Amino acid sequence: MDIELVIKSVVGLVVILAILIMVFLLPMKLGSKKESPKTKHQKPKPDKPQEQKLTFEQIRSIIKNKNSSSEDLALAVDQLVKHYATITPKMGIRSHPDFDKYVEIMMYLVRHRNTNKDLILKLDKALTKNNPQYRAELNDTLTKALNSRGI
Numbered sequence: 001m002d003i004e005l006v007i008k009s010v011v012g013l014v015v016i017l018a019i020l021i022m023v024f025l026l027p028m029k030l031g032s033k034k035e036s037p038k039t040k041h042q043k044p045k046p047d048k049p050q051e052q053k054l055t056f057e058q059i060r061s062i063i064k065n066k067n068s069s070s071e072d073l074a075l076a077v078d079q080l081v082k083h084y085a086t087i088t089p090k091m092g093i094r095s096h097p098d099f100d101k102y103v104e105i106m107m108y109l110v111r112h113r114n115t116n117k118d119l120i121l122k123l124d125k126a127l128t129k130n131n132p133q134y135r136a137e138l139n140d141t142l143t144k145a146l147n148s149r150g151i
Contacts, residue, residue, distance in 0.1 A: 054079045081126040110145035
């Protein structure tokens with residue numbers, strides 16, 4: 001009698017699972033079919049390409065790339081200032097681990113061969129303005145980066 005109850009319970013749970021899978025997968029298939037006609041009736045793209053938001057990692061890779069042009073660096077710094085200028089607040093007296101990423105970016109930017117003073121100052125002013133708790137650390141980082149450039 002106990003084995004019969006266990007078998008009925010397992011069969012019932014399998015049926016419920018099958019129904020739930022059908023409920024979740026069926027709308028996905030219908031949704032993808034509905035999206036296809038919408039793509040046919042989209043407006044044509046404008047001739048002027050719109051500025052696309054870069055991820056933090058993309059910005060970081062542009063700045064780290066030694067072959068990046070001045071225009072690429074300017075775009076990366078503009079995107080960084082526009083979207084990622086706020087650093088996660090300090091944890092007590094210790095800086096947040098995300099701050100190290102900004103230190104790395106500042107070091108690579110200052111030491112890049114295609115950089116200029118305007119890009120460096122723009123990044124420094126934006127980070128200092130948006131993160132007053134990191135003012136001393138940012139100043140030290142900039143000083144170390146400038147000293148490491150050599151002549």
